[in-house]
Amino acid sequence: MTESHQKALLLESKNGALVLGTRPIPTPGAGDLLVKIHAAGLNPVDWKIQAYGIFLEDFPAVLGTDFAGEVEALGEGVEGFQKGDRVFFQGSVFDGKNGGFQQYALIAAEVTAKIPANITYTQAASIPVAFMCATFGLFAPSPLAHYPGQPAVVIGGSSSVGQYVIQLLKLSGFSPIIAYASTKHAAHLNSLGATHVLDRTTTPLTPPALHAAVQAITSAPIPIVFDSVCSADAQQSGHDLLGPGGTIVIAGLSLIKAAPERTVVPVLGSVHPPTHRAFGRVIIANIAGLVEDGLVVPNRVEVLPGGLAGIKEGLAKLQRGEVSGVKLVAQPWAA
Template identity: 40%
Template sequence: MWLVINKGTMPKALIFPKKRGNFKVGSRSISSPGTGQLLVKIRSAALNPVDYKIRDTGISVTHCPVISGVDIAGIVQELGEGVENFRKGNKVLAHGNFSIIDQGAFQRLEGVNYITGYIASQIPSNQSFDSAATVPLGEQSGSRDTPSLSEKPIVILGGSSSVGSYTIQLARLSGFYPVVTTASPNNEDLVMGYGATHFFDRHLSGNQLAAAISKVTDSPIRIVFDTISLPETQSEDEGKGRKAVSTIGSPHLPHNHELFRSSWAMVEKWLSKGIIQPNNHEILPNGLEGIIGGLERMRMGQVSGTKLVAHPQETQ
């Protein structure tokens, strides 16, 4: 995906000008769409932990300034040469790419996106821009990490997170059973609604959780998917037949193209039929400026079971 604008315009964008620099609203001027790409006006952009982590750590930052944000929903404005599956006026959701300049989601209404076929899908009529914007990163990360193991158990740490919620739903679709997850007690109904078969308090120690799971299934647990990935959610990865594997659910990586081309083709159907439920969401005020406070709330652990969504076009 390429985030661009019409030539000669200067849209607002939320940027950090250097590694570990402060976020600020500025202006960007870029070029027009190319072959196989779409020009899309952004209407809703959702926030993810990665949006502040890349700023805080400098990881994956190969250029500056950076426009971050990966969850996008908007309207097709223009078609590049060779585009066959989209039309002007289509409402689409898409996966941005902060690792390449001008491909992030946090731009104003004039901001637009170049989208290739394996990172975009039409938004069905039963979904809003806001609900659709909660889908791309979480659903794609979940699809990357839930291979089909019918009737095999899976444990998902952090089921109320965005990635966790979509992993639960995709695990259910893939035939895993039981689907065991952890979350805060106040999010038990939420994760069970997504399709988890068993819930446990995330505050249980590793030994306590293992003992609780042993009462649920006699089958060996072959997959534990950690959607939080903080030190307190990690366990030993050596010996006893255990192996920790880091996965990146990005459709922009060449080796993921075919996988995501297939999964993106199903997103519209899944949403339309209610097979996949978007995240609960909260609308942030003040457009791009509101994203700064939203990211700080996420950093402080003040967001739970909800996706924060901004409207770039409301930037003053």
């Protein structure tokens, strides 16, 4: 490897293998930051891009949409940053060049946040994708100001997205906040703001069972359900919990139709589409302060061994459903 090249984990072709290789270190253009990546979070979309051949057409490609690192160089016109700043940001699933599974990447400065001093690179790498999904889902469709004191349900409460949803619901004043998750994570979810945890191992994810379990906690109409599991059963069960005027937010594609006086909101939690950019900038401007003040706590992380090489097994664990309650994070500069 030369000084102008970097190590990267490359997706060779559509549905192809992930292989270690090298690629040029990019040069930042106007408005861009070149970031030396110290931590890259793994997401289910990474293995799905490889397995299903979605989103990307140009290969070899670099996956990974959760990044944290330090500013290496600034493009023309960038203000508010300097070399050495610790930053975190969200990549795009449609890019293929500036993914996190490499040692350097470019990102637009306007959607880059500085890492507060109270968290590490690995913790910061757990934030961008999941927090964006939670925030877009809860706040982009309509404000939550008129919901304080009302109940909410989070299906998949221990997932990366679910943990941020719980915290944002708490900040918005919802109560009770009912999480459907494994009770082995109950203490942690309670610390984030969940008032009740329904055990997914004993409560089937079917409309009658989930409805009965929620009704045992509250008889109040449910104005909002956030589903981060995204199966058809989860979506239908969450939808059927809603009271009149209620909304189910789905962290992905909708597989159901809304009944009268109910709303189904599928979420693309990304700052990159032009339609999302303005709201995304608002989130970016506020996220570091929320974390620094302790109002938002990053996911617990599991650091993968082997640097970039360890990502393949991490993605396999995600695909097999063997990850629960933690965010898998790789360190591209580790041996």
